[in-house]
Amino acid sequence: xxxxxxxxxxxxxxxxxxxxxxxxxxxxxxxxxxxxxxxxxxxxxxxxxxxxxxxxxxxxxxxxxxxxxxxxxxxxxxxxxxxxxxxxxxxxxxxxxxxxxxxxxxxxxxxx
Amino acid sequence: xxxxxxxxxxxxxxxxxxxxxxxxxxxxxxxxxxxxxxxxxxxxxxxxxxxxxxxxxxxxxxxxxxxxxxxxxxxxxxxxxxxxxxxxxxxxxxxxxxxxxxxxxxxxxxxx
Numbered sequence: 001x002x003x004x005x006x007x008x009x010x011x012x013x014x015x016x017x018x019x020x021x022x023x024x025x026x027x028x029x030x031x032x033x034x035x036x037x038x039x040x041x042x043x044x045x046x047x048x049x050x051x052x053x054x055x056x057x058x059x060x061x062x063x064x065x066x067x068x069x070x071x072x073x074x075x076x077x078x079x080x081x082x083x084x085x086x087x088x089x090x091x092x093x094x095x096x097x098x099x100x101x102x103x104x105x106x107x108x109x110x111x112x
Numbered sequence: 113x114x115x116x117x118x119x120x121x122x123x124x125x126x127x128x129x130x131x132x133x134x135x136x137x138x139x140x141x142x143x144x145x146x147x148x149x150x151x152x153x154x155x156x157x158x159x160x161x162x163x164x165x166x167x168x169x170x171x172x173x174x175x176x177x178x179x180x181x182x183x184x185x186x187x188x189x190x191x192x193x194x195x196x197x198x199x200x201x202x203x204x205x206x207x208x209x210x211x212x213x214x215x216x217x218x219x220x221x222x223x224x
Binding site for chain 2: 034044045049099101105
């Protein structure tokens with residue numbers, strides 16, 4: 001069974017610091033990975049996606065993928081109180097297989 | 113470009129009833145996926161439709177069904193509702209199967 005594991009948190013980070021969110025996955029066939037942010041009572045909002053090993057940067061966000069270790073991470077630089085949310089990691093097989101498999105999310109709290 | 117829309121936003125039903133939820137994807141998107149989100153289980157994949165065909169199905173009982181129309185709009189139906197069906201039902205659309213998915217605001221279903 002495909003699984004995506006995340007530490008549920010809460011992860012507390014001071015404002016301005018780097019928040020590091022981690023995710024591991026069980027299916028070596030997973031090709032694509034996504035990070036979503038979900039505020040309480042709202043639907044998930046796409047932050048980043050990554051397909052290749054290495055780092056991908058977008059503004060204050062950096063996604064990292066290590067397929068050998070089956071590990072995905074999201075770094076948030078210069079954390080802001082508005083970054084406080086639950087972050088969902090998802091993996092997909094790519095090319096029309098099963099739907100995305102989501103982790104249960106990490107609750108991030110940015111302390112002012 | 114308008115985002116994914118879902119109707120209704122809130123719904124209260126009683127056990128044994130059935131319910132139909134509707135989703136309109138982003139214009140031009142032909143793939144629609146449905147997810148159930150609960151506090152205990154997180155986001156779980158229900159099914160995915162592409163060009164009016166169900167491409168993938170998650171591990172849910174047959175009481176959960178769906179369909180997609182020629183204009184890519186999708187509906188999901190839950191028959192013989194149970195208390196455990198109370199959840200946030202999310203629809204996501206993408207331009208190609210397994211590409212980046214964008215979520216709608218969700219339908220919050222409460223079964224009494």
